[in-house]
Amino acid sequence: METNHDELKDNTIIIVFGASGDLAKKKTFPALFGLYKNGFLPRDVHIVGYARTKMDEAEFHKRVTSYIKNPNDDAEVASDIDDFKKFTSYLSGSYEDPASFKELNKHLEEIESHYQSKECNRLFYLALPPSVFVPVAKNIKDECYVSKGGINRIIVEKPFGKDLKSCRELIGSLKQSWSEDETFRIDHYLGKEMVKNILVLRFANVWIGAAWDKNSISNVQISFKEPFGTEGRGGYFDEFGIIRDILQNHLLQVLSVLTMERPVSFAAEDIRDEKVKVLRAIPAIERNDTLLGQYVAANGKPGYLQDSTVPPNSVCPTFAATTVWINNPRWEGVPFILKAGKALNESKVEIRIQFKDVVQGIFKDIARNELVIRIQPSEAIYLKMNTKLPGLYTRAMPTEMDLTYKRRFTDTKIPEAYESLILDALKGDHSNFVRDDELDVAWKIFTPILHWIDGQDGPRPRPINYPYGSRGPKELDTFIGKYGYRRLADSYAWPVTHLSSL
Ligand SMILES: NC(=O)C1=CN([C@@H]2O[C@H](COP(=O)(O)OP(=O)(O)OC[C@H]3O[C@@H](n4cnc5c(N)ncnc54)[C@H](OP(=O)(O)O)[C@@H]3O)[C@@H](O)[C@H]2O)C=CC1
Numbered sequence: 248m249e250t251n252h253d254e255l256k257d258n259t260i261i262i263v264f265g266a267s268g269d270l271a272k273k274k275t276f277p278a279l280f281g282l283y284k285n286g287f288l289p290r291d292v293h294i295v296g297y298a299r300t301k302m303d304e305a306e307f308h309k310r311v312t313s314y315i316k317n318p319n320d321d322a323e324v325a326s327d328i329d330d331f332k333k334f335t336s337y338l339s340g341s342y343e344d345p346a347s348f349k350e351l352n353k354h355l356e357e358i359e360s361h362y363q364s365k366e367c368n369r370l371f372y373l374a375l376p377p378s379v380f381v382p383v384a385k386n387i388k389d390e391c392y393v394s395k396g397g398i399n400r401i402i403v404e405k406p407f408g409k410d411l412k413s414c415r416e417l418i419g420s421l422k423q424s425w426s427e428d429e430t431f432r433i434d435h436y437l438g439k440e441m442v443k444n445i446l447v448l449r450f451a452n453v454w455i456g457a458a459w460d461k462n463s464i465s466n467v468q469i470s471f472k473e474p475f476g477t478e479g480r481g482g483y484f485d486e487f488g489i490i491r492d493i494l495q496n497h498l499l500q501v502l503s504v505l506t507m508e509r510p511v512s513f514a515a516e517d518i519r520d521e522k523v524k525v526l527r528a529i530p531a532i533e534r535n536d537t538l539l540g541q542y543v544a545a546n547g548k549p550g551y552l553q554d555s556t557v558p559p560n561s562v563c564p565t566f567a568a569t570t571v572w573i574n575n576p577r578w579e580g581v582p583f584i585l586k587a588g589k590a591l592n593e594s595k596v597e598i599r600i601q602f603k604d605v606v607q608g609i610f611k612d613i614a615r616n617e618l619v620i621r622i623q624p625s626e627a628i629y630l631k632m633n634t635k636l637p638g639l640y641t642r643a644m645p646t647e648m649d650l651t652y653k654r655r656f657t658d659t660k661i662p663e664a665y666e667s668l669i670l671d672a673l674k675g676d677h678s679n680f681v682r683d684d685e686l687d688v689a690w691k692i693f694t695p696i697l698h699w700i701d702g703q704d705g706p707r708p709r710p711i712n713y714p715y716g717s718r719g720p721k722e723l724d725t726f727i728g729k730y731g732y733r734r735l736a737d738s739y740a741w742p743v744t745h746l747s748s749l
Pocket residue numbers: 468470599619627628629647649650651718724734736739741
């Protein structure tokens with residue numbers, strides 16, 4: 248199969264499978280529109296939606312533009328939306344039946360017959376449930392693959408399996424049709440601005456580089472908090488649980504970028520080689536490094552078990568905190584706490600790096616330094632640091648150096664993760680996509696704990712209940728404290744310290 252890292256600039260069709268679904272509606276099409284509006288899509292691009300649902304073009308256009316934001320009814324945006332619809336069409340068909348893919352191919356050829364040159368490129372985007380990944384990938388390859396004078400690429404969404412074995416089976420099946428070079432496995436966290444920023448922060452700042460190891464860092468937390476529950480998505484969620492939904496992919500990807508060694512270059516394989524290397528130094532997670540929770544009704548909100556799509560008595564965790572250890576010279580002994588939960592008290596994804604205590608002597612009981620990288624909402628990086636309390640005394644006070652993006656970059660819109668990743672796939676840049684061996688090692692870390700939670704090794708563990716809208720199980724603070732985290736809250740005031748109140 249052809250290896251090609253060229254940018255798709257002309258004569259390209261983007262085909263979105265699962266075009267009637269939630270992901271396509273909420274993320275894929277708004278991202279494609281965002282790229283179009285900013286001039287990043289290939290010249291004369293066509294977008295073809297494909298799904299089983301029968302609907303006419305008007306209904307399809309209504310759906311795919313329903314999540315495109317135009318809060319002020321801006322005439323220019325409205326006109327861009329109208330233009331976007333003109334090169335976006337829809338076809339319904341089966342995912343299993345090759346005849347439907349022959350029809351799709353005819354539709355694609357008809358579009359391509361108007362191209363000036365013979366070159367035809369096709370980018371296939373699978374916004375689909377995993378149960379149909381394999382037949383769809385095969386049918387595309389058999390019926391819709393451009394063999395001469397063009398490039399084919401396939402974007403696949405998670406979940407990539409449920410454990411090591413199923414992941415290997417899935418990868419193996421997809422590889423029968425698609426080469427690694429043609430395959431772009433999305434973990435949309437790798438497209439988030441602040442995750443992409445980690446490489447620059449770490450390797451373009453001498454002082455961060457110098458403090459980035461077990462000698463300076465006491466513990467790290469990577470946290471994902473969502474303020475809503477499964478709400479109707481419980482059927483899907485219950486099969487996977489929070490670890491497969493968030494920790495094994497999104498948070499582990501963030502961890503790998505945060506902890507890998509400096510890559511030789513920004514080239515995709517150099518970056519991915521380093522990510523794999525650090526992941527291989529992580530042993531499988533231990534049961535006693537794990538805290539599991541499930542939300543229950545509170546504050547007028549229903550508990551997980553009240554979701555009608557969730558099986559009664561489910562013990563599926565909707566919250567998990569797990570600590571991973573990296574057995575290499577840089578990180579030995581530093582706990583990395585990955586924690587994620589649904590139905591919590593706020594919406595927040597952040598990395599919190601807590602540094603070690605200053606050597607005792609001239610100071611006693613002063614706050615630790617903490618570097619916080621807030622991935623969302625409101626992207627920010629702040630370093631909690633001690634400064635002299637202004638005035639006629641010598642007293643250390645925790646304050647912060649604060650880089651809040653919306654104050655610093657006032658005329659910049661931060662791109663959506665999906666915009667950034669679809670553009671990368673068009674450019675043939677794999678840096679922010681997950682390689683097959685990365686997946687393999689990621690599943691090795693999580694599979695034993697997942698099998699225990701699934702009840703494959705004995706009775707299933709019961710998650711601890713936590714109220715909807717809380718910070719998680721009340722045992723969380725003891726759990727985090729066990730790994731050396733010390734909260735600075737009482738001595739830290741934000742955004743202003745009033746000396747008169749001290
Ligand atoms: N640029 C900006 O926007 C900046 C904002 N700030 C703001 O200052 C405030 C304090 O900052 P920061 O210390 O970083 O954030 P928090 O005080 O919110 O959180 C600090 C840590 O303490 C935990 N925590 C939160 N509440 C409790 C609690 N009641 N009991 C025990 N642990 C708790 C958090 O865990 P968990 O998240 O899991 O609850 C987190 O690990 C925040 O509102 C922050 O947004 C500060 C600097 C810059």
